Amino acid sequence: MLKEGHWGVALVCYAPVGWLLLDARPGLALAGGIGVLALARLPDVDLRLPFVPHRGPTHTLAFALAVGGVLAGAATLLANQLPPSLAAPWLVPFAGFVGVFGILTHLAGDVVTPSGVPLLWPLSGRRFSLGLVRASNTVANWGALALGAFATALAVLVR
Template sequence: MYALGHIGISLVLYAPIAAWYLQNGAVEMALLGGVLMAALGVLPDIDEYTELIPHRGPTHTVWFAIAVGTVVGLTAWALTTVIGAVDPLGAAVQFGLLGSLAILGHLAGDIITPMGVWPFRPLSKWHYTFEITPAKNPAANRLFFLVGIASSCGIGTLFLLVL
């Protein structure tokens, strides 16, 4: 899956969470969470820009998802503590979970390709693939992106209609 496809998958995964935030009046959190999901949804493919990490290696594991969630959560805690937010721990947990979800969404996007993923390496050598579409399929990538945008716009539109 390419960047557009991964961003779309992240937005689809985030849409119900954004709806919950909007329903509870947390508009800023809904927007920040969406930006975070879209940005982190492509992070595992950083391995394509260095020879130090094999493609679909360590950055395509559940361990990486946990690590990213932890770093994002700690960063959120530090920032919200500095600005004097009411609930730094709550922000840390919420942003940390979103960070991990974005990475897991990336794995979901790659598991449908023939190359698949090894999400539990090095503890397990099991290879997971559904072989639905090649990663380079432009139609599939555009479709995921459009569905992600549509789900996000749909949630936003519904929110505006009920205001």
């Protein structure tokens, strides 16, 4: 998918999570949404990296876990610098969740295309694909973005 499609898929996927968090922790819901949107295109960094094939290692579950680990590690460092009263126990796991979830939304957007993604790399080179739409399909990309905006608005309005 293109950037609009990836942002749309991220919004669609995160809308239920944001909806669940809105009452108790609206700031967390917003921060998580921003984080997921910011990460939704990270796997396509492979387009700018020499010797890294597009839809290769950055389009895998291993990469999602690595990004989640990096964010959880960064949150741990941050939490250690905060006074105990501000270092909430949910900060580290939520940062890890946002990292994994953000990358998984990208993979969800690419798995619907004929090229698919090698989800289980390095254990397997098998590509997973539903083959529903081409990555460059304008209607699918902008439709995903519209659906994501609608899902997000609905989650906010219903809460």
